[in-house]
Amino acid sequence: MGLLHVPSSSRTKSFYHLLLFHVHPFWIQLSYFLFVSLFGFLMLKALPMKTSAVPTPSGLDLIFTSVSATTVSSMVAVEMESFSNSQLLLMTLLMLLGGEVFTSMLGLHFTYTKLKLKKREEQSHDHEVINGPPPATSLELAPMGAPPAAVTLDQMETGFIKNQRDFTSIARLLMFIVLGYLVVVHLAGYTLVLVYLCAVAGAREVLIGKKINPSTFSIFTVVSTFANCGFVPTNEGMVSFKSFPGMLLLVMPHVLLGNTLFPVFLRLSIRALARVTGRPELGELLVSGGPAAAASAIGYGHLLPGARTRFLALTVAAFLAVQLVLFCAMEWGSDGLRGLSAFQKLVAALFMSVNSRHSGEMVVDLGAVSSAVVVLYVVMM
Secondary structure, eight states: OHHHHHHHHHHHHHHHHHHHHHSOHHHHHHHHHHHHHHHHHHHHHHSOOSSTTSOOOOHHHHHHHHHHHHTTOOOOSSOGGGSOHHHHHHHHHHHHHHSHHHHHHHHHHHHHHHHHHHHHHHHHHHHHHHHSOOOTTHHHHSOTTOOOTTSOHHHHHHHHHHHHOOHHHHHHHHHHHHHHHHHHHHHHHHHHHHHHHHHOHHHHHHHHHTTOOHHHHHHHHHHHHHTTOOOOSSTTGGGGGTTOHHHHHHHHHHHHHTTTTHHHHHHHHHHHHHHHHOOHHHHHTTSTTTHHHHHHHTTOTTSOOHHHHHHHHHHHHHHHHHHHHHHHHHHTTSGGGTTOOHHHHHHHHHHHHHHHTTTOOOSSOGGGSOHHHHHHHHHHO
16 A cells, blocks of 8 residues: 555655746746636635525626635625625635735745755765765865865855754744744634624624624634735625724734734744743744844745834834824814714724725725825825
């Protein structure tokens, strides 16, 4: 039985080797999004709509929706409330697969696999060089005290770099850290939103009236917000929940966790893991010029140095403060916020400020705000 698995393993290894070493990353990424978009289109077409009264959208509308969800662009040609529960869950999967954090984890996986294969080849080559007969002229041509020609200076330097910065182990470690970050943030967000819907009858009634499953709404909204897609299962988006500040406060952090502040929280997560587990390699990831530089060398730019991470956090905070102050100054008494308490208005203004540069989940119709606020959002975007 073991012999039957050899050809399959060999073919898989050959395919990976061809994909990683001979295909440009651009084509890999393009193929990935094309495949996921095509899969989403076929599944959306196969799955039924919410009710038989809702006509099946055209193929162009469905492929547009699938591509929009996969590329997290939040453009849809079909009303969101027309989709069935199974279709909404499918779109949740598409947004997850197309999110920046998830695709960065896939990039780490490919990098890790490529480095691992390359390391095995180099070890096999070094083993052959060490055990094989040295060239007859290697010692004659080498100066007194110099290493044999079989071990060049470049190879010695490469070995030194590998000893100091094991790129393979760094890529593997970062891959699992990002995976854990994804799982924890999504599970926590889903649980908190679902608990809120169960506890607050008014928010739950909004979904009951629209025949939307609360569990589906929770996971869909959290994934969409984290991926910065901006899709919401309701036709009005988050406008339906502008009078529920608790819901807005639970959803709002995911906008930043999955986009601008991801490098900040990634660094904080590594620091917390280092303190809890006591593993030295986690602490070394945060040291400038050490594995942190190696993380940049393997192409993972989300792990920023400490100074740049702080500057990023301060910049985001400053932009949010400017938007919040200006929006409150110009829209506090507008029709979009009419009927809300002062606290509800403040939370709604903060929600608008956070989403303007990212996912676009609005609680106030942009057509109802002043031209100055629209120009402000254009500048922020």
